Amino acid sequence: METRCSECDAVIVVPTDAIVGEIVSCKDCGAEYEVAEIKGGEAVIKPADQVEEDWGE
């Protein structure tokens, strides 16, 4: 599945076995996206949350 980076417009390839919630990143600019929805073989992505102070193990 292919979609485009909203930062740099590069093509982002979303793996066919990707699931909602998975993180994909743009190979050109490094922007991270979360897979928001998969419908009709198309992946809808949204910008992933940025690291917060309380993130971790």
Added chain:
Amino acid sequence: MKASITFDRLRWEEKALKDEADSMGIEASLVDAKALIFDISKGNGHGLGDVVVQRCISHYRSLFLTRMLEGAGAQVVNRYEVADLCGNKLATTMALAKAGVPTPRTFVALSSEMVEKAAEELGFPVVLKPFVGSWGRMVSVIRDKPTLQSIVELREELPNPVEHMYYVQEYIQRPPRDIRAVVAGTELVACVYRYAPEGDWRTNVARGGISKAFTPTPELKEMILKAAMVVGGGVLGVDAMEGPKGHVVHEVNNTVEFKGAQSAVEWSIPKKIMEYIASTVKR
């Protein structure tokens, strides 16, 4: 058996847990915590199955969600008390020390004025850590008073009042590695050395640390399992160091990341974790 694996950022670990659950015949769902809403004024009911495997990356989201789920009658791994204690370094250190688990000597200064006193009591270098946080983020080794003053000055500029209190720990002279143990219940699932990447003193896998498996001595194994029990048990990542006076446990992680440890062992860590979780479910 039905299980929900709650997450807010899907990592390899959550997918691996789901895969193992599937192969064990557990009906497991990955549930995005960010998509949940709760009416906390109402009684029981959560719809997340027999057990919830709490895997949120955000400490507070994890804590709040666990609190609400337990309030709604769910069994959550790990329990709220465990998450609360492990997520707060002050509470973890106190619990370990009280139970006699060797842990680095630590002072908490409740104002910037008292940080220097704490550092002088410990002797430089000291380690300054945030109360909440992980992956070695904002953790600094401070070798002298001027550096300490600079860092304190910076911290005082931050808007969060928690940053204006200080967790100051003795610096343990250790080899360029520490120990990560993955514990599930009373089982030591994996024990690895984590080597610091070049150019960093921190060994966190999130910072490029490399894992190598080893067999712990019976004494170390006992210390690790005791540390896990002291914080309330469950699925945990116990971190230890080899100090000049022996091993010390410096942290217990509530939402253990085990990708690094998995790269160093041949058995499946997520399988052992799911087997433990399945064994705790009340039927």
